[in-house]
Amino acid sequence: MQKLGNFLKWIDDNILKILITFFIFFIPLYPKLPLIDIEYTYIYIRFEDFFLALIYFVFFIQFLRKKVSIPWRFFLLFLSFWLSVFISFYIGHFVLKTIPVDYIGLLHSLRRIEYMAIFFVAYASIKNKKDFFYYLKLIIFVASLVSLYGIGQKFFGWPAVQTMNPEYAKGYLLFLTPEARISSTFSGHYDLASYLIFLMPIILSFFLSYNYFQYFLVFIFALCGLVLTASRISYIGYFLTVFPFLLFQKKWRLTFVILILTIGLTLTNNNLTSRLKRTFQVKRILVDQKTGAVYIPQKITTKELPAGSFYIPLKN
Numbered sequence: 001m002q003k004l005g006n007f008l009k010w011i012d013d014n015i016l017k018i019l020i021t022f023f024i025f026f027i028p029l030y031p032k033l034p035l036i037d038i039e040y041t042y043i044y045i046r047f048e049d050f051f052l053a054l055i056y057f058v059f060f061i062q063f064l065r066k067k068v069s070i071p072w073r074f075f076l077l078f079l080s081f082w083l084s085v086f087i088s089f090y091i092g093h094f095v096l097k098t099i100p101v102d103y104i105g106l107l108h109s110l111r112r113i114e115y116m117a118i119f120f121v122a123y124a125s126i127k128n129k130k131d132f133f134y135y136l137k138l139i140i141f142v143a144s145l146v147s148l149y150g151i152g153q154k155f156f157g158w159p160a161v162q163t164m165n166p167e168y169a170k171g172y173l174l175f176l177t178p179e180a181r182i183s184s185t186f187s188g189h190y191d192l193a194s195y196l197i198f199l200m201p202i203i204l205s206f207f208l209s210y211n212y213f214q215y216f217l218v219f220i221f222a223l224c225g226l227v228l229t230a231s232r233i234s235y236i237g238y239f240l241t242v243f244p245f246l247l248f249q250k251k252w253r254l255t256f257v258i259l260i261l262t263i264g265l266t267l268t269n270n271n272l273t274s275r276l277k278r279t280f281q282v283k284r285i286l287v288d289q290k291t292g293a294v295y296i297p298q299k300i301t302t303k304e305l306p307a308g309s310f311y312i313p314l315k316n
Contacts, residue, residue, distance in 0.1 A: 016062065016125035019055050023118065024138045026051065028146050028195065031161040032187040033171045041104050042166035052114055059121045068124035078116060085109045140206060140218055143199045147221035150184035150192060154228050163187035179271060182228045193234035196226045200238065201245050208249060220261070227265045230272040232279055238262075 011018070027048055034044030062068045089105040092098045099105040126132050152158040153176055160176060160183050163169040176182065181189040200222050207215035226238060246255040266272055287294055 015058055016068065016121055017131065019058060020122050020125050020135065021138065023051070023055065024135065025142055028142050029185050031185055032163055033161055034169065038107065041107070042163070042169040043104065043107055044169060049114070052118065055121055056117065059124065062124075070120055071123055074123070075120070078119070082113055085112050136202065136206070139199065140203055140215065143196070143203065144218040144221055146184050146192070147196070147218070147225040150182040150225040150228060151221070153182045153184065160184070161187070181230045181271060182225065184225065189229040190231055190234070193226055193229040193231035196222045196229075197234045197237045197241065200226070201241050204242065204245065208251065223262065224265060227269050227272055230269065230275055232275050235272065235276070
């Protein structure tokens, strides 16, 4: 009986840490499968929403029991952002009337609170430096799984669940075409790219601190995933974060190695290179002096033509 009591006490003392540990694995790795459809939108309530609700409920109970506290200096910053979001929603919906669906702006605003409030739960569950690095190492491990799954989508035909349009958001298992951009376990390639670029400097910092080759291997996996997303803004963000970080640390050899690796992987991905070329380009603009009409001559390939809407019915 005493062992059971000690076990329950340990659960009570570490319940938030257990939930955050599961959260670190579950949110990035679980496919974005819908559960409940919200009518007139392609927003779906997913299982992760219920899981987050459970986490916040447990946190609220622990807060009432005074077992955890809220860092108010951070809370005020978060609150100011949330107020700005709801003010923006109010103006867009009731004043400018630029939000056609009654509650879609409200749902997006509420989700800002849902996703960001997890910070306070994680903050409350960290009791020492060891807990902090425990979470970071788990996050890096999960990043390696996400990257490997994305690579598997590209080369081994592993399925994807995306929410890039209303039809995909219904939860279909998609098998990517050869020219498609990977999304791994995320709802779209932009989400995956943002996730990777946020973690890549952290992964490199672990490699520099511990000098374990497995951290550098995780970085390579993440870089491959980033290139396969063909996200230009995240790719530029990668250059503006990773390389200044390495130069600040005076890691000249590592900077050169990663630069060569980045260029090599980029050149092997035609999707990314073609998108980068279209980012900065010079175009001729022709103006008819008589009519003032403006013409922009451009070359277009058959691959860029939209699908036709005309069809010829075949007789049986």
